Amino acid sequence: MRMALNIATRLLVPVVHHGPSLTCVRGFSFSQSPTLVLPLHSHRPAKTLLQIATTPSFRSCGCAPMSTFQVRDKIDLSxxxxxxxxxxxxxxxxxxxxxxxxxxxxxxxxxxxxxxxxxxxxxxxxxxxxxxxxxxxxxxxxxxxxxxxxxxxxxxxxxxxxxxxxxxxxxxxxxxxxxxxxxxxxxxxxxxxxxxxxxxxxxxxxxxxxxxxxxxxxxxxxxxxxxxxxxxxxxxGKIVTPLPPKATFLDDPLRVLRAIRFGARFEFTLDEDLKVAAACDDVKDALAAKISRERIGTEIDLMISGNQPVKAMTYICDLTLFWIVFSLPPEFEPYISDGCERLCISYLDTAWNLIHLLGESTFTAEQKRLTLCAALFLPLRNTTYREKKAKKIPVVNHIIRESLKRKAKDAEMVSLLSL
The missing domain is CATH 3.30.460.10 (Beta Polymerase, domain 2)
Incomplete structure (x- = not known):
């Protein structure tokens, strides 16, 4: 376990290069195109691996075109x-x-x-x-x-x-x-x-x-x-609701996240009307108000643990749901710059590519999930907020414990991986 965490930690250490930067949180600036240090046990040149991981052909695993499936005419029972x-x-x-x-x-x-x-x-x-x-x-x-x-x-x-x-x-x-x-x-x-x-x-x-x-x-x-x-x-390969999408989502806003999860899992295309409905203010308000944070956290876990976590998070970002899902302390929201969510996904994409480059067998499913969570929130790793008792709390801890209602040990491990 310790060796795997060592690997994951080194995967997530950013190397800052000269070039354009994006301010995600006031007082902190990060590289717009992050690259990551590889584990020390690797015998391949780091530069070569990083070049491979950031080439368009390799990075396509998060943004692959729609797959074509052969659909059977009848069901063959076992x-x-x-x-x-x-x-x-x-x-x-x-x-x-x-x-x-x-x-x-x-x-x-x-x-x-x-x-x-x-x-x-x-x-x-x-x-x-x-x-x-x-x-x-x-x-x-x-x-x-x-x-x-x-x-x-x-x-x-x-x-x-x-x-x-x-x-x-x-x-x-x-x-x-x-x-x-x-x-x-x-x-x-x-x-x-x-x-x-x-x-x-x-x-x-x-x-x-x-x-x-x-x-x-x-x-x-x-x-x-x-x-x-x-x-x-x-x-x-289309993700469509049986009834008009806005009515479907307002009845049960959790369906928005399920549509995203299935769209990413099968690499299907989200219907245009569905995307408009998912991004509208009424549906976003309903998602925040009607759905328990535990259920949101479960859907996000399924996406992160699935075969296309980058695509799923990109859908969430494109539909302007990122800060609805990963809600911040109210007093902290004004300090988040536009585009921060894109930077989060960029780190996730690079970590996902490198995990595949090294071989998924390097990690258990749980280690991979926590590693990808740490990568997703890496741009927020140094930011804190104060609770009522003036105690400083990492914003990432708030997201994992309060926004997603995950276990305390998840927050602790993600923080450890982000050091």
């Missing part, structure tokens, strides 16, 4: 998936149920893209998840099989759980069961004010993105695209 769905269909026959079973969301998207996914969420059209899981358990017992891991996850809107979810394990795969639903939101809350059983079409349109609105109908072994554009957006 042997385990087929056995799982056979048990569910057998439960319907055993109790003579007319329930329609649909797999929703990310599993459908990933299977159509030819990717394996073990996150199976099943939506039911006429009963609650707990009711159906009880039926499945009873059927399994009748054929001499054990029902494993049956539990109920209570609704928790702060964790994006608006409905009670029933869960069980079949053939070592966890399956979640919920009912199809239609939702209405109160003006100042992301918690639905009204919920009721909905149709599959209503449920599809309440989803965050068209590529996440697809269903796999288990009863008929078919893919359903009720928005009429989920598959086409998947093929063309």
């Amino acid at each position: 042997d385990v998936e087929r056995r799982i769905f056979d048990r569910l269909l057998a439960t319907l026959r055993h109790f003579d149920l007319q329930t329609q079973l649909r797999v929703a969301g990310g599993w459908v998207r990933d299977k159509l893209l030819g990717k394996e996914c073990y996150d199976i969420d099943i939506a039911l059209d006429n009963m609650m998840g707990t009711e159906f899981v009880d039926k499945v358990r009873e059927y399994l017992l009748s054929i001499g099989e054990d029902a494993q891991g049956v539990c109920v996850i209570e609704s928790n809107p702060d964790q994006s759980k608006h409905l009670e979810t029933a869960r069980m394990r079949l053939f070592d795969i966890w399956i979640d069961f919920v009912n199809l639903r239609s939702e209405e939101y109160a003006e100042n809350s992301r918690i639905p004010s009204k919920q009721r059983f909905g149709t599959a079409e209503e449920d599809a349109y309440r989803r965050d993105l068209t590529i996440n609105s697809l269903f796999y109908h288990i009863n008929t072994d078919s893919v359903e695209d009720f928005t009429k554009r989920g598959i086409s957006d998947l093929k063309s």
Whole structure:
């Protein structure tokens, strides 16, 4: 661990060169195009590595063009998936149920893209998840099989759980069961004010993105695209909301960050109307007011830990959300210069490129996450503010502890890496 932190620390030491500078915080000036010192264990010339890391071809990993994906016409089930769905269909026959079973969301998207996914969420059209899981358990017992891991996850809107979810394990795969639903939101809350059983079409349109609105109908072994554009957006690589984007984001502003995360992850293009809506003041105000800082921090962690952290942060910056997400102490905000966020991303980009140059195996996932966080906030490393008791606190600590609600040890490690 200490050796890896040593490597990370040296990665993040800036070398100031002559040339234009950008004042990020009053009293501090940093190089507009930062370069970084490489670890001492490297036997390759530092100059050569740095030149490679800052060439356009190498730096493109943060700004790659949209990837083209082949989208399958149908879903090919694995042997385990087929056995799982056979048990569910057998439960319907055993109790003579007319329930329609649909797999929703990310599993459908990933299977159509030819990717394996073990996150199976099943939506039911006429009963609650707990009711159906009880039926499945009873059927399994009748054929001499054990029902494993049956539990109920209570609704928790702060964790994006608006409905009670029933869960069980079949053939070592966890399956979640919920009912199809239609939702209405109160003006100042992301918690639905009204919920009721909905149709599959209503449920599809309440989803965050068209590529996440697809269903796999288990009863008929078919893919359903009720928005009429989920598959086409998947093929063309577009991030689009099923309903008008501003209304979608005002209902649940967390969807703005999810759109950014999926756009970066798949290297898809954000829809122009979506970008306009995400950057408007009403949506930014709603993101700051309605979404818990824990949920924002979780989304940022997923972006930083993902395959395109620079692209994700660039989207956040382009949509003028940077200081909404990474909020500063109110009295400190006037001292941040325009363009500081671009400098933050420039440091992140260089660190990301160098991590790839050295080999990702040099770091654990956690070390890589903390290293990239430290790089992102490197321009703020020497800036502090005073609390009520006149104690000086690093601004970076405030961002990590208060804006993102991450653990105290995260703030301590990022500060250590930035020394």
